[in-house]
Amino acid sequence: IAGITQAPTSQILAAGRRMTLRCTQDMRHNAMYWYRQDLGLGLRLIHYSNTAGTTGKGEVPDGYSVSRANTDDFPLTLASAVPSQTSVYFCASSAGTGKGGYTFGSGTRLTVV
C-alpha cells in the first residue's frame, strides 16, 4: 500500500441498507477526513479525525458516522442509506491539522437505489 486505499471502488446499495466504506492509510498521518463530491457542489466535509480516538462533524454529517480506533483506519458508515447519499466519497489524510495538504484516496462511487 502506498498512500490511501479505499474500498469498495463502487457499490450499488438498496435504500435502507447499512454500508461501511473503508479507508486505510500507511503514511502514519494523524488527521483523516471523509468528503463527498457531487457535481456543482464540490468537495464537502462529512466527518474528520484529528488523531486516533477523536472524531468531529464536518459540513454534512447527518446520516453518517465514523470511528478512529487506530491511526491507519477511518471507516465511514451509512446506518440506513437514502438516495440522497448517492455520491462519490473520498477519504483523505494529512500529517496534522494545519500541516500541509491532503492526500486523497481514489474514491468510492456509491449509488443508493
Add this chain to the structure above:
Amino acid sequence: GESVGLHLPTLSVQEGDNSIINCAYSNSASDYFIWYKQESGKGPQFIIDIRSNMDKRQGQRVTVLLNKTVKHLSLQIAATQPGDSAVYFCAERRYGGSQGNLIFGKGTKLSVKP
C-alpha cells in the same frame, strides 16, 4: 459569507499553449493555498502549494501566483498537454479551528484541444 471560488468553470486551450486558472478567496486570514488536479474517476492530486508570505512559486511546468491585495490565486500551466485535461481545485487553509481547515473551491475543468 466567506468562500473560495473560481472565475471560470470551464477552460479550453490548444495543446502547447499556456493555461491560466484563477481562484478568488475571501478570507484574509488564510495562510496557505494549494492547487489540486483531479482526473476523471480519480481522487484529487496535489500539484503545488504556496504560503501567504510568498507571491510566486514554481514547479515543473506550473506556477502559482498569489495576490493578497485582491485575494486572488492563479495556476499557470506552461505548454499545456493533453494529459493536463482535468478539473483543477484551489484550496485555502484558514489557520486555527479543528476541522483541518482546508476549504475547497468547486473546481474548473480544463480541456486541452489537440
